[in-house]
Amino acid sequence: MVNITKKKTLLAMGVSAGLTLALAACSSGGDPLSSDAPAEESSGGSIIVGSADFAESQLLAKIYELALDDIGIDASEKPNIGSREVYITAITDGSIDLIPEYNGYLLEKLDPEAEFTDRDQIQESLFENLPENVTVLDYASAENTNVLVVTKEFSDEHGGLETISDLAEIDDGTFKLAGPPEWRSRPNTGIPAIRDIYGMDFENRFEILDGGGPLSLAAVVNGQVEISMLFSSDPAISENNLVALTDDKVLFPPANILPMIRTDKVDDAIEAQLNKVSEKLVIEDLMEMNGRVNAGDDLTEIAKDWLTETGII
Amino acid sequence: MDIIAWLTDPANWTGQYSIPKQTLMHLVYSFVSLGIALVIAVPLGLYIGHTGRGENLIIGSANAMRALPTIGLLILLVLIMAPRIGSSLAFVIPAIVVLILLAVPPILSGVVSGVQSIDRSVIDAAYGLGLSRRQIVFKVEAPGSLPLALSGVRGAMLQIVSTATVAAYVSLGGLGRYIIDGRAVDDYSMMAGGSVLLIALAIMLELMFVVITRVVVSPGLTRRSQKIKPT
Numbered sequence: 125m126v127n128i129t130k131k132k133t134l135l136a137m138g139v140s141a142g143l144t145l146a147l148a149a150c151s152s153g154g155d156p157l158s159s160d161a162p163a164e165e166s167s168g169g170s171i172i173v174g175s176a177d178f179a180e181s182q183l184l185a186k187i188y189e190l191a192l193d194d195i196g197i198d199a200s201e202k203p204n205i206g207s208r209e210v211y212i213t214a215i216t217d218g219s220i221d222l223i224p225e226y227n228g229y230l231l232e233k234l235d236p237e238a239e240f241t242d243r244d245q246i247q248e249s250l251f252e253n254l255p256e257n258v259t260v261l262d263y264a265s266a267e268n269t270n271v272l273v274v275t276k277e278f279s280d281e282h283g284g285l286e287t288i289s290d291l292a293e294i295d296d297g298t299f300k301l302a303g304p305p306e307w308r309s310r311p312n313t314g315i316p317a318i319r320d321i322y323g324m325d326f327e328n329r330f331e332i333l334d335g336g337g338p339l340s341l342a343a344v345v346n347g348q349v350e351i352s353m354l355f356s357s358d359p360a361i362s363e364n365n366l367v368a369l370t371d372d373k374v375l376f377p378p379a380n381i382l383p384m385i386r387t388d389k390v391d392d393a394i395e396a397q398l399n400k401v402s403e404k405l406v407i408e409d410l411m412e413m414n415g416r417v418n419a420g421d422d423l424t425e426i427a428k429d430w431l432t433e434t435g436i437i
Numbered sequence: 438m439d440i441i442a443w444l445t446d447p448a449n450w451t452g453q454y455s456i457p458k459q460t461l462m463h464l465v466y467s468f469v470s471l472g473i474a475l476v477i478a479v480p481l482g483l484y485i486g487h488t489g490r491g492e493n494l495i496i497g498s499a500n501a502m503r504a505l506p507t508i509g510l511l512i513l514l515v516l517i518m519a520p521r522i523g524s525s526l527a528f529v530i531p532a533i534v535v536l537i538l539l540a541v542p543p544i545l546s547g548v549v550s551g552v553q554s555i556d557r558s559v560i561d562a563a564y565g566l567g568l569s570r571r572q573i574v575f576k577v578e579a580p581g582s583l584p585l586a587l588s589g590v591r592g593a594m595l596q597i598v599s600t601a602t603v604a605a606y607v608s609l610g611g612l613g614r615y616i617i618d619g620r621a622v623d624d625y626s627m628m629a630g631g632s633v634l635l636i637a638l639a640i641m642l643e644l645m646f647v648v649i650t651r652v653v654v655s656p657g658l659t660r661r662s663q664k665i666k667p668t
Binding site: 281302304305306308309310317327328331333334338339342343345346347 | 453454493515516519520523524525527528605606607608614617618620621622
């Protein structure tokens, strides 16, 4: 009896000590939901490829990894690191050496005031704003930015919509828009930006959904909303016969894919190989590969197939 | 992080996403779901309690229902219903359905154990007095089950109110709006403010139930001291 009580007391003490530690860990840092970035140094001659917390980034990282393997670099992977905040820290402190990035979103993170009209100028601004020991290489024509989509029927009914400006012309104030939660308040995107740039006010006809996810897709395909936000490299756009409206006044930043790499890791061979990947990476291929990812194919297989087809390896 | 500043900012008290409007929406979803859950679970509970039939089956499956992951089920239902219902009802109905599924098990087991907890001799006495089955169910078993049944309803209400936040995930209103939207723009004051409102709402409803229980449960069933009227 005494023994049991003792054990219970010990257990309670253990639990409460654990809780205290966990709480103490929570209280450090301004963002209570962020996780700590890993902080081990990587050795020279090898490259650690990181990726963000979504499938396309992991696929692209796999492509980089296999492409580098092929020219004799010892490339390894550290997938699913987290959001941009977390992996920028990771590449700056050397926990990773290389990660696939999107030019416009990266620049927006580094310099919220930046202009996004011209892709080459974005590249220049990136060089100016990147941390000292990090650089970017050539960007691919494939991009993954936000895009507003409507159904083919809706487009045809209104005289063949092609651009967001076309939509603004026929907008009668009744069409509903589905987008992610941050669109209702963030000034440089979403509802406020669409109002400023295209003159359409969706404030009272905005359905807050999962920005680019299955619910946003289901809502536009089935008519709960007329317009929905998806990602431009999403294979669901072509599979469901949706029309991606061209962002003719540059509401969303361009998001061409490019490698972000530590300067002490780049040599001519690595640069040439990664630029070859960017040169061959077009949106159709990316959509097709994303389609295979969604179907559950193995990332390594998909990456290897594409690299072989394009003759990179 | 300043919760007080968020709660008292006049901008949060007007317009489409105002605190009163979202609280009202939260209550609407909660009470509609609770109402439907009561209509399903109370008659079923009285039937099972009275006859003892299907007890293992119903209670067992009701308990299994508690284990359903609410948000997963919600998204699944939206994806199933969206092609069939061309309006935003395709979001409203799934949200109500998942909340009903959450509320039925505690109400059902509350009513059943409420009926079963009645002293057998009371029911036998009722039969002896010549009451019909119908009268026994409605005049003896139903009121007699109230203390436990109400605690089941109370548990269901609290679960609904705290879980109704998921409605915001599928574009609907409610206090979950602040938690989801706050996270999307890293506004932790908004997230915490929404949570505080939710907790306050849950406590208020809990107090309401204490009052309801005092009013509707027969004094003969409680241990509260009674003023005995002189005869």
